[in-house]
Amino acid sequence: MMIELKQEILDLIESPKLHAYLMEDAERLKLRDYVSIIAGAPVSLKRKQGLLYKLRATSDTKQQDTDYLKLCCECIDQAVQYLTMESEKIFLIQLMGYDDDNKSDIIDGPYIMTSLEDMKKAVQEYYWNEPDSTWNTLYWRVELYLDGEHEIKKNEFLSPMYTYIMNKDGEIQYFIHEKVSSNYLKGPLGSMAEWLFHSVCPDLNLPVPYQTGDVLFIDCRPYAPDAFYCRLKEVGDDCCGIQCEYVNPEGEIETGALKHGDYFFNHREVYQYLSPLYKAKIVSKDELNWDDYIKGKQNVSKTT
Structure with missing residues (x-):
């Protein structure tokens, strides 16, 4: 793989420390790591x-990796193709955000559209008419229903073939492919490729440069209800190896696995499409004293 392409892929990671660390030795990542980052x-x-x-x-890889990459391309090709195909289709659109308990919630909709172009125009106009700070935590969830020979039904009701996740500007960034779809990729490698794009809170498992005691600032909005601080308690190599602590609204300290999106209160009630590894930034002690931060949160909880 050319170094220019590796850099182009690693540039998708906005976390300064992690980006620099991975760029120092791009060979520490395997091909499937690069696919996961994309x-x-x-x-x-x-x-x-x-x-x-x-x-x-x-x-230039072994056959199994080549086959896997081919299926990943096929997987995303189909998702893009169905957005623009000529057959009759219905887009059901919902504006997504969060309630007061940090839970994912429907803010507006559903609305119905019949073409991708018209849908993008509609959501852009919707945003231009309401361009305030609340859009930091808002995005669109789009379900694609097909009519005729391609339709999917569950209990005689139409079921979506794909669900797409779209930002406020009408850019589609993620998709979920229904397993009952006739074009769902089969076999172990096919299932792995589908799951790569399907999973909510992608469990991106990369080597990291972080150390125990590091305080991270993570802003994954709009795919998280806010920006959050957490402190690392353990740093290991596996998917659960990075354990972090954070404060809940009652001022209590909770602990979770950072790579699984467990770095803020009520994380299990949030559709986290974006791994925190893309956005995590180390905060210096001059910027934030963790003990003072904890005390401040606890004092606030006592007065509410």
Whole structure:
């Protein structure tokens, strides 16, 4: 794989420390790590599609990895194709955000559209008419229903073939493919490729430069209800190896696995499409004293 392509993929990671660490020795990552970085990044499906094809064209890998990459390309090709195909389709659109308990919630909708172009125009106009700070935590959830020979039904009701996640500007960044769809990829590698794009809170498992005691500031909005601080208690290599602590609204300290999105209160009630590894930034002690931060949160909880 060319170093230029590796850098282009690693540039999807906005976390300064992690980006620099991975760029120092790009060989520490395997091909599937690069595929995972592409799949989970908050960029358009078109850009992900282009990067996957570049990766496929330049990779000199063993057959199983080649087959896996081919299926990943097929997976995203289908998701993009169904957005623009000529057959009759219905887009059901909901504006998503969060309630007062940090839980994912429907803010507005559903609305119905019949073409991708009209849908993008509609959501852009919706945003331009309401351009305030609340859009930091808002995005669109789009369900695609097909009519005729391609339709999917559950208990005789129409069921979506795909669910797409779209930002306020109308850029589609993620998708979920219904398992009952006739074009759902089969076999172990096919299922792995589908799951790569499907999973909510992608469990991006990369080597990290962080150390025990580091305080991180993580802003994954709009795919999280706010920006949060957490402190690392343990730093290991596996998916649960980075344990962090954070404060809940009652002033109590909770602990969770950072790579699984457990770095803020009520995280299980949130559709986290974006891994915190993309956005995490180390906070210096001059910027934030963790003990003082904890005390401040606890004092606030006592007065509410």
